[in-house]
Structure formats: structure tokens, C-alpha cells
Amino acid sequence: MKCFKLLILCSLVQLVCLQGVGSGLNGNLRLCIVEARGTYKRAGKFCPILDEEQSGVECVIGTDRLDCLRRISKGTVDFGPFSPEDLIAAQWANIDVLVTNEIPHRQRSYERTVVAVVNRRILPDSSWSLEAVLRNTSLCHPGNGVNDLRPLSDTLAGYLESLVIARSCESGLSLSENRIKAVSQFFSKACKAGPWVPDQKQDAELKLKYSNLCEACETPSCDANDRYWGVTGALTCLLEGAGDVMWGNLDDVLAYFGLDSQSNQHPSSDNFAYLCRDGTWQPLKDNPKPCVWLNRPWPIVAAKRKTAAAVSKLVSSLQDGALFDGHWHGALSSLLEVREAPTPLYPPRAPLDHLATARGFREAYSQNGCDPPRHINVCTSSLLEKNKCEWMSEAASVYGVTPPFQCLIRDGVAGCLRSVQLEESDVTIVDSDWLVSAMRDYKLKPIMHEVTPIMEQMDTVFAYVRKNENINKMADLRGKRAAFPRFDGFAWHSVIKYLNNEQNGCTENLNDYFSEICAPGIEKYNFTEEVVKKYTKTCYGIDRGLDDGEKAGFLGLIHNKTDVAFASIKTYNSYKVERSHGPAVGIEIIPLCLEENKKYCYIKWANIGHIMTIKNLTSVRSHEIKNVFGKLDQLFGTHQPFHNPMFSLYGPFSHNLDVLFKNNTKRLATDKIFETHPYVGMPLNFEGSLVNDTFDSCHLSHILALNFAPKSAPVVAILTLLTVVSSFLLY
Template identity: 35%
Template sequence: MLSFGRFVTCTIAALSCLSLVYCEKYKFCMVDGKGGYMKSGRYCPNLDIAESKVECVVALDRLDCLRRLSKGTADFSVFTAEDLVTAQNSKIEVLVTNELRYNAKDNYEYEVVAVVNNNAGIKSKHDLKGKRFCHPGYGYETDWTRILANYFEASVVTPSCDTDLTITENRIKATAEFFEASCKAGPWVNNPSLNIQLKQKYAHLCELCGNPSKCSINDEYWGRRGSLLCLTDGAGDISWARLDDVKTHFGLQSGLVPDQYSLLCPDDSLMPLTAAEPCIWVVKPWPVVASRRSVAQEIQEIVSSLSPNVTGWRQSVLKLLETSYTVVKKVDSVEPIESYLHRATGFLSANSFSGCHPPRTINICTTSIIENAKCAWMRESAAVYGLEPDLECIKADNTTHCMVALNQKAADIVMVPSDLVHRAEKEYNLTTLFYETVNVDEKYITVAVTKPESNIKTFADLRGKKACFPVYDGVAWNTVKKVLFDKQLIKNCPLEKEITNFFGPSCTPGLPDNLSGSMKKTCQEDTFNGEFGALQCLSSGAGDVAFVSRNSIKKFVSSENENSANSKLKIEDFKILCESKTKPCHLSWAPLGQGMIRNNSTDLWKKDTLDVFLRLDNLFGKSYQSLTTPFTMFGKYDGKSDLLFHDATIRLRSVATSKDFDTMVYPYKDFLNVDTMCINSNASRISFNGYVLLFIAAVSVRFCFN
């Protein structure tokens, strides 16, 4: 049934065109997944026909769809239960219209229970201390979030709040002190070296595993069925498991007697495994179709009409809605998120467990309103997937102000582009916690660029030439300073002054007045600032050489040709200076960005923070494991690129290389000690000259006395 407003609109349109048509289609917010789940290209075009009641709006991720519903630019979409919690926390109103189920009879995607061995003497939660615990482990978070994985322990174990330990280690310690032994296989944290350290320190949490020394996802007791095998093999006393797996396990395993095992209930009672209504600790609701309030009834009618035998545009809508869920179940009456989730046993409780007091918070510094907005959605996503410590987003005007905020302890971490890293270390006492690693072509690869007709063949030929730098004290500036020093084209300290004397009238935006000499004479700050500015400086004839990142050349040419009808620039209009046929032509390379923190941060704080960002990457980065991603860390936000992180980022790592076998030469970090090298070199020269003078004096004295 059409709402009154839509009825009036359609009636007017019908009178004007003398045909009754659906004048306005409902906008389905579509999120493409990976591989076979990239469906928009296959099915969205089928909705363009006139009789279709639905059209596609393609979004970047599921939370992007939530924002579109909130703004009214989309009408409905598919969301997980975690997405609904995020919507509730963000005060976005949507109504649940339908569930997407594996089968019609199960009210929830899964229900989680605690199974005990009757011989262990467990009658209530109070009897659990000192028992042996079988846990499914970690490493398949798309099916089993940390919040649900840890719900049992959060319910029965007294939390540890040792201020000398990370939040993760506090949880591990509390479990280790509560149970006699356990099997909790898989990665406890995302930092491999820290994971090994923790497993060595709390080894009895791996004691029940098939291979305690490894305690990995390859263990026989890891995973959904693994925790039940751990129990029924006699290794453990209690298992935390999905009810559907319990039914399968005890139904298929010959020789097992269900009477030997019981369900431990949250109300401290026991129940037979065969109980008609088993006691559940927590459930995972099905994915749902949710819509804006104004069209919820109409959306429910359309979605409820979909079945495996539909054809035409309806079949395409069904294909777009489905993932691995094939049964569309109508919710009895469209309802708000709060009431829908309230019926899900334990789910809201699991998402509201409080941590230690005072809580630990990582304050992320952002540099614009839109970047702060993206950060806020990342914070909400982190919360519903159980990441700790909590995140908070603090806005400053620019990266420099963020570095000041870190230095003054008003913020904890900021993403710093490579051009500002040296300044961050030198002026604000910051250090790198992790790097944005990218494919080789996306790195900042410093090259010297000239024009094809140039007679510049070597770096020595650059003396007196007009140079174009993107910025003072950036990657290109510090690289060229080191290269000139290594080639002994500049020798005397301070090198900053030497480099200004080496080049002729040039442009280096941000160059201090006390250094400028003739280097600022060709500068037009607004025009020649940054990578594109340096290339504009070169292409306009103001400069003879530009020092930029190799990957910026193609982007610059494309941008110039797009923005100027008269531009006819080609890649061939630029030539990379290469002195050797046997050595690489690039001068240095650097990551695109780095997460930087205070240099005096404690090891504990570094571990907590690094673990959070590596887990964020694991959940919301390029290698996300779910069918579609709830939040995109490395990609556009509301149509804008390179917010908070660079779009090209492949993953975050505590080392600068994208892979362990990435052996690209001339890393930029090795170029930042050139001033110290100059001082030491001069000191050695002075020392050597001093010895020579002393030797001559001694010989002279001896000669005189003789």
C-alpha cells in the first residue's frame, strides 16, 4: 500500500502522462562484496525497467547505507545485528521489516550455550572456579565476534584491572587465574610477537589444546566443533559452544551419552542437553532488511513478496538481498531497533559490559570535520566488535596542530604524511607506531624529474640550476640533501645552508627566511606548493628539475588535462634523471603515512594501541573476512578520498615494508641522519687536522732542540 504522500505524487504524475506508473522507485542501498558477491553490476541494471519498484544506490559499506537512510538518499538495505547496534548508538532511526534466514524455523542465526561434564561437580556458576575450560578460540571473528566469544567469561570471571597490564592482558590474566587450565587457541592479539609472549606467560590457557606449544587455529580443539571435542575427549570440564553445533556433535558422535553432559544455565541451574527449550546465554540475531520509517510498510510488502520462484525485477532484488541467507521472513510488525534487539537474549547485555574504571581511551587526532566524522564511525564500529581500549576522536585544524596536541598530551595518536615525519620527530618528539603499507607503485618513491630536452645528465649538472621541491624538510628535500652529501657535491655543515647555495633561484615552499638565499625566488606559494606544485613549477619553465614522488607524475598529467581544456601534457613531457644503468633510478622511498605517538609513551600503552589498530585493519581493512564490510578504513568516505588513512593502503604494519620480502633499497628513514653524518665527518676532519698540526709541531720542536 502506498503512503498518502506517494499516492498524491503518483496520481499527479498519472494525470499528467495519462498512464498509471510507479513514478518513484524505492532506493535499495547496495554494498558489493568480494568475488561472487560483487552483485551490483549483474543485477542492478535489471531494475532500470519501468515496471520495477526498486532501483539501486551503490554504497561503499553498510554504515554508508545507514548514513544514506538517515539522509533520505536511500530507502532500505541489509544490515547485521552489529550494524543495528551502531545505528542505535548513533541515534539513526530505521525500522526492521524482514529477516534473512538460513531456514524459516530458527528464530536466531545461532544461540550459544555452556555445556558441562556432569562428573566435574559443576552445579552453578559458583562451581566454575578451578575447572578446565574449552573455548572455541579466536580467528574467525566474522562468524563469532569477540563480544560473543568473551561473553561467558565476562559473565562469570571477576575482571582484572591491573594498571601495569594492557586491557587484553588483563582479560587473559583474569581467565587464567579463574580456570585451572584451558584451550583458547588462535590469535589472542594481532601482533604475532606479542601473541607469542602472552601465550608463553599464560601457558596454561593453552594447556588443554592438542598442541599446547602452538595453540593455533590448526589445533584439533580450535573452532566451533573444537571446543566440544575438547570436552567430550575428556580434556575439559566445560565448553562454550553454539547450540546447533551441540546438537550435531552429540547426535553424530557414536559412543557419546548425552546424559553425561548438561547445560549450565545463566540462572545457576542445570538442564539436560535434550531439553525442549534449552537455556541460552546469548543469541546472534539474523541479518535484517531495515528501512526508513516513512516507507517501512511498503518495503516490507515488496520484500515479503520475494521467493525463490519470482521472476523479472523481483528476482534481481532477491539476488541483491541474499548473501548465504535464502529465506525471507516477515517481521510480525515493522519495529524499531530497540524492541527488535531487546528480544534477542543476552545480545544487548553482551554489547554493554563495562570495562575497568577509569576506562582507557585512545584519543585520535583528526584534521577536518569530515575526517572527524569518519573517525567517529570507526569508533562506533570498533565498539560493537569488542575492540578495547575505547576510541575517541578529537578535531584539530591541521596535522601540525595535531602534533602539538600530542606533544601536550591532549591527543594520543595522529596519522602523519611522510613529508611531515622528520618534523614530527625533531620538533614534537613523536615516534612511529605503525605504517600504512601499500603496493610498490603507491609508495612515495623520490625521483629527480627534468624535461626531455634538458642537458642535465648527472647530479653534478644540477649545480646552479633552478630546483622545485614540494615542501621544505619533506621527503624530497631530505633525500636530495643526503644524495648531494653522499656524492660530495655538498660537504660543509650545516647542510641546510649548503643545499641552498648549491641550487640557483628555486622554489621550496615553507623554506625558512634565514635559509632562503636565492632558493625562493621562483616560488609562487599557491601555485607551486606540494607534489603537483613542484611539477607545475617544472612544466611552466620556472624550474629545471623537480624532486617528487614518481607516482605523482601520471596523476599530475591526468589532473592538468582534466582541469584545463588547453592542457596537452603527456607523460613523455617528463624525464626521470638516472645516472646509472645498473642501479635503481629512485633516490629514496617512504610509506604514504605513519601512525605516530609520543616518543615517551609507555610500552604498555604502545601494545594496547598497536593491537587496536591491527584489529581494526583485520576487521575493516582490505582483507576483511565478511561478505560485505560494515566500515571501510582504507577508502572513500562520503565521496572524499584519503581521509584518516590513504585509500591505497593495503594494511597497517609495525614495519614499513608491505611484505617481509619487500627489499626495495634506499628507505627514507635511513636518510634522516645526514646532518649527524656531516657533523661527525667534520669532527673527524678537524680531529685529523689537529693531529697533523700536533705532529708537525712536535717534529719542529725536536728539530730545533737537535
């Protein structure tokens, strides 16, 4: 019996030994990867190879690199490839990971080495301070880019400037303008080509105000098309005598002057020198290890602490012979984007310990700001939104987006609108259903919009009816039963505006026009029970908790509970997909086109989201908000510049869609968007109809006629309606 027990024990020990330490099936290590931009998808090609050849590695596809970090933190994946900037975010977010390997692409210590090159004519006869050497000289600036590598990220460019120039913190200027002013006052002139801030109007104003920073450029437009823009452009600026100093990548300097080549086809470097951070200088020629201002580390592999040793062993096995072997080692190399044998780190390092090996890199992300500090407070209405907002804040801070974000949470959308009104928060983001309430009840305005050029993805209001019901034009809806997706929402106000325009005055309200009305959500406005029942008794599915008002409207059409449903084209397209099965079989629903809008048919259209602020916003604060969100859009939006995204502004978050921003958003834009294609050619815009607070007096009269019974929650809205009803203009 003892021998039998011993045999069982040995078998169990062997089974445990065969189990891996990973979080996947049978202890497999789970690799989190993010697909790169473009049509070529690595996961579809290489992940099946890992499974087929029993590599002990499983793939998990992350939305973005920070999503992979969150998954490692939660223990659902074990490792992944990351950038050094990701490690900064991981440290700020207190994510416990270890760096197991570097992924170099060339045989050298760092991916990027930044040096300063000067014209020898500015060098003194003896050593001076760095400030004394550079003050009142001319700067050839490579330009700020949104890419983390070229020309220079805002964070890295700002760090280099901070080593020479004292910070400016004037309260009457935005943080961006303070930084520009400091550079303008330190250098006599410069070529700082390319956009300074995302907002084009403010960019032009700043370039006019600080024109000496464009004086050294070849063209006065001072844009990214200037011959002196970029690293090579800055070197040309230096070579041609337009400027005295520039920062650039060591590789670019060596290639430009041919210092790593035997060719004689390159410009002479005799008149130039490396300037060091202590104010000394070194020759360009025969100087393989010049003084460095900043090093950027290579991409790395990071793993959760429990699996770090196993991951290090796995990745270190990808040596030269296995990198492109056509089997699972080659597949893993492709997924990690390994081009040279990875460098193991023994023992694996904490993120900050690893970054400390690169001169200046960690310090670039720990610069002090102005005192008192400035923030943009974003109000969120759910814990999920707040979590995404906080990760957005981390990503923005890594890439130097200022002022930084702070994320607040309040009870629902109304709570956030109230928070902005009271100036506890600076902004909140709402959909079109809340636009009227935000402007009317809380005195807010949209400062930017979430936009898409695709009409099918916009917020739209169509009138949908059953085919063959003898309803052929909008006028035929008089006396019919109507279903709205929401009381006091986008569709509600769109129909009121249409009827008001058709009647050329407030002669008939909705209650008179339609025989019955379904308007879910009216129960939240504290009307009498009689009024609530009147406006909800015909709503399909309300007794079963169906809270999708547009879908309920279509079901009401299908089951003959209503004659017209006001809904978006998105819901209509979903209905067409589902029509082949279920209760919609055999029932055809069609849009009823407006006579004056035969091309598009909709009653109104609106952008899919709106960033709301107070109306009396200062110009400085307005510029800061526009530029911060514009920069976010550049860095993390649909057209983000990275090989694979660090953070997805409009992507899914924690497996949820439309968190904080809509997933169909193509960009963030100001009201200027309405002057561009295709929006300028689309009639009946909803936001435009709300300009100058011209809310619908018919709607207000209608509300007051509903026997309003105010209680507690919507006091602000009620008082607003009662006090302004007599002063609103007709459409």
C-alpha cells in the first residue's frame, strides 16, 4: 500500500511539474499583443502556429498597449511587448510588472541618442555656463511631432528646453503659450516649423505674436512644409547659417555629415561641434561616443512578477537561428517584432530601475509644473467612464499633453452637467439627447464635437412608418400615433422644430398634432401620475423594462402599437438586418422623406457627441481645452501616428463600447467643422438650430400645459422653464 501511495504521489508531482506557470490553458503563458495599423494582421497569421505546435504560448489581442498592461495587472495575461513610455504609465498607475528583455533592432545600447550640435562661431574662448553659451543665439528646432520618435515628442522637447530655459508661468497665458514665450525670449530667433498647437486659428495667432520663432525659417508660413522642418531640416538650417544650435538624433547627425562613412559627398563638419549639458563642447569628427543629452531605451518585454523568470527564459530562447525558422519560435519573434536576438536582463528589473539606465529619459517625465498647478477636470457619470478617463490622463501625461486631466465622477449625466455649471468640473461629454437640456437648463455650450463624415453613423432623426399604410408625406402624420425614443431628447426637439417651422408659429403642439404619444423618460421629470401614464401607456415593452427607446419604437410599429416611430438610421439598419427572422418577418418599415430633404430624408442630424463647458469661458481656458482635446485626438484618435496604439480614445474599453467617447468618432472638432465637406452640404443640422439659445417656445408651452408637479430632482430645469418661457424666440 505504501508503494502504491508513493507511486500516486510521484505521478502528481510529475503532473505539477508539467504544468506551466502561466495563466492560460494547462499553464500556458498568455501573450498580449496589439495589432498594428494597416491591413497586415500578425495575430491571424502567427497565433495559430503557436497553438498548432504546442509552444506553451497563447495569444490574447488587446485594444491598445495600456489595455495589455491592465490585463497583466489583473492576471489574465502574462507578458507582452511595450515601449519605454508604457513603463512610465505603468509606474504612474502602480502596475506591478518586471522588465525581462530588451528588444533591440540594431547592435547598440539605445534606440535613440539625442545630441546638441552648434556652430563653432558661438563658442567662447573658455568654458561658460550652458545658458551663457546659448542665450540670444538662433535655434534650429526640429519641430514638435505627435510621434514618439520623430521629430521630438512634446515631453522630450520640453525636457531639452528646460535644461537651458527657465519655465514661464504667467497666469494670463495658457501653458502652451507660456512655453513658447520662454523660448522666444531666450533665443534671438529660431525656426520652429510645424504646428505649435492643434487649433489652427490659435496656431496662426501665436506665430504672429512670437514671430521671431519663425524668423529663421525659409518661408514665413513656418509650417511643416518648410525646408528646415524635421531633424534633417534642422541640420540644413544649421549648415546654411540660418541658426546656431539644434537638437537631433545622433544617427541623423552622423549620416548628414557622413561621419560614419568613407564618402566625400557630405557637407564638412569642421565648423560644428557637439555642445554638452555642462556647457563644454566636443568635436564632431573622430568622436564615436560624444556627450549625450538624452537616451531613449529600446522596446522591452514586460511580464507579471510571478511569470517573469519563465518569460525571460522563453524570450531569451529567440536567438539568431530561431528568429525566422518558420516554426513557433519564428512566429513568436514576429509577434514580439524581434529583429535581433533579445537582450535578457538578469535579474528582471522594475520599470523605473530599467529606465534609470538611459540618461535623462526618466527625468523627462518628472518635470515640475507651474505653481499653482493647472488641470482640466473631466466629469464622468459612471465608474467605467472614470476608469477610462484616468487611463486617458496617464497616456496624455506621458506625451506631454498639458494641462493634465483630473477625472471626477458624479451621479449620472445630469450630475455632471450640474458639476460643470457650478465650475467644479471644466468639461463633460454628452450625446445629442442631452444637448438641449445642457444648454437650456445648465447654461452650457459645446466647445467641441465628436464627428464622423458617414451619415449612417451620425445622430439622425427619421420618421419611420409601415409600408402601404397610406402615409406618403409628413403632413399625413397629423392625428396618428407617434413613438419617440425619449422625452425632451434629440428626436423630441427635432420634431417640434419641424412642426413649428411648417406651421410658421406656435399654433399647435405635439399633444394636439398626434392622437397618441409615447415618450419614455417622462417619468423622470416629476410630472403627475396622470401625465406620465398618458405618455407611456402606448410604449411597447415599457412594462418589461425595455429601455432602448428607438428599438421599442420599431417594435411598436411591427406590433401596430404606433403609426410612426422617430428614430435614427442606425436603428433602422439594425432592423433591416433582423428582418429576416423574428416578429418583423413580412412587415416592411420605410423612412418617410421630408419634402425639402429628398436627398437625405432625415428630419435633423447632429454630431454624435459634444464636449460641454460653461458659456463664459475665458479665452485662455478655451484655448487650453481645445488644444488638449485636439492633441488627444492626434495622439490616440482614429489617425494616431504610432505603429500600434498606446491608448485608444475611441476604441473599446474593458470590453465595453462607447465609453466616454463614441466608437464611431473619427475626430474631435470645433464648430468650424460645419463649414467643411461633407457637413456644409447637409441641411437641417440640430446644433446649428440651437445657436443663441433659441429654444422652442412651443415645447415650453406644451410642458407647462402638462400639469407640471415639481418635486426635488429637476428643480433647476423646472425653474428655468418657468422663468424663460416668455422670452424664447420662435424658430
